[in-house]
Amino acid sequence: MAARTLTLLQAMNEAFRQEMARDPEIVYVGEDVRAPARGESAGLIDAFGPARVIDMPISEAAMAGVATGAAMAGARPIVAFQVTSLLFPAFDQLVNQAAKLPHMLGGQTHLPVTYIVLGSGARDGRAGQHSDAPHAHLLHAGIKCVMPTTPHDAKGLTIAAIREDDPVAVFVPALAAGRQGPVPEDAYALPLGRGAVRRPGRDVSVIAVGHHVHWVLAAAAELAKTGIELEVWEPLSLLPLDREGLLASVGRTGRAIIVDDGNRTCGFAGELSALLAERCFGRLKAPIKRLTRSDIPIPYSRGIEQTAVPDAGKLKAAVEQVMQWRG
């Protein structure tokens, strides 16, 4: 299969095009879909027309709800949220309706809806209402979530999400959205529930969620020079979760640091930490560490913004701490 270099959002755009060409029941619903500032829906309206590429007013609750109804009637909607915090105006429709209906209706319907959630964990002065990383909110409601960080994975997981017969949210981490990388031309789906070892290492497993994986890899290369070998494991699919892959990595190293952009309290890092404590206790050499964002809205000013989020300095301190424990 031939591969070219694309950005992560270009790869997702290609996924939309290829899937929409394959299945006429796929419709794309979003705000400013004709002229998207970041390009994710570029050209879709010309290719598929306004009956399948639907430009919405600023009505997020209705946007989520019409997708549910359309899915009950047999469509396969893709719903794009421009900003992560726009999930919140839509929350009733997402949590009370889409997440619950298949079960409450005793399996009479599936809801093959894909939610595209752009700009997760944005930085650089987006401040409190445009920097959220709210994957844990959807996970808590039982909605399947994936979070690719390379163009290759973004295309494959977007296609997998579209083909899945359940609601799946594709979170696009802000700091990875512009990343470039090779992307095969043909359509392909990556399996949900499969994580990846991004760098093997013997001393500490760093579970890097979302865009953190890129700077964690750089930090791991630095630390290797001092003789400490980090294993970097990326979940990619948050629900379903690759428990086997996670437990295998931490089982090998005996030390775990979880780096996540969501809030700390009841966050995804807390969930992984609990899982490791329950299933991997006998293999642990050190207490599990979490690096998350603080339980505050992301502050606007640069210095205090940095205080509130995980970074390489905090990772190095955490590595020092867990390495004090000699198993």
Next chain:
Amino acid sequence: MADNRAAIDRDIAMYRRMRLIRRFEEWQPALIDAGEIIGHTHQYIGQEAVAVGVCQALNADDVVTSTHRGHGHVLAKGADAGRSFAELMGKETGYNKGRGGSMHLADLSLGIYGANGIVGAGAPMAVGAAATFQRRGEPRVAVAFFGDGAINQGVLLESLNLAAVWRVPVVFVCENNQYAVTTAIRDVLAAPIVGRAASFGLAAEAVDGMDARAVHNAAERAVARARAGGGASFLECATYRFEGHFTAERGKDFGYRPADEVAAWRRRCPIVALGDALQGEGAWTAAERATADAEVEAEIERALAFARASAYPPADSAHDFMYARSYPETPARGWE
């Protein structure tokens, strides 16, 4: 003649405020490019007559809720340009102590309940404030500013209904600049906005939003009605943003607005219009106008110098202000 003098003074005050807002906004691209302002801003250029015309009809203890395009409302309600620039630069002397930035500028002591990053979100807050004034028998009024894009947001429609049913002292000000980012309001609306507002039982009126005097007159009527216990009103102000949706749109053409449409609206600059009208009526001379412009310029220079000289918040203060009362390790740090 005394009345006339008062009207002239009021118009000159509106001219100066509009000019201050314009210059405040015009500075942002350069400050962003220099890294002094973080991120992007939504400039208010072209819409100054709405914020200024409305706020000129308000008292100091009246309140406003604003939007992502909020600098104009904030300055029109009496905010200091220096502390506003300081907030945009993320400085400790900014109105939000550098926590909020462009989209969250607020000063409750000036009745500014805040710019807002979520479209439509300020409207129920204005209704809540107005309901409180009503319950206490205070003669205060709340104004909710929002764009045409907010008119299809559920919470805004819920707020219109509540305000009408409760007859609270609120004035809804819809700034119809005809676009929400790239979406033309005509494409997402099947009936006129004023008619929709009227159907909720609100006193609704369409206003030329490029004419500060017309906005002010309409706002005075609505505010007087609200203060007298006559209930809520709705003003739809026809206006236009001269620049892109936000500063990141500079140099790009998303093709959603025809160039001749933009040019035609730019010729209707509300500041030039009011300045010219005052001159034509003999209310002030060209020299007096130039002096006013120079004074605004000096004010902007002073404001910039103040903001630039201010300090950033200390890194370890990031966790302040989350709760009225904090408990140990609450809010949780991300690394402890």
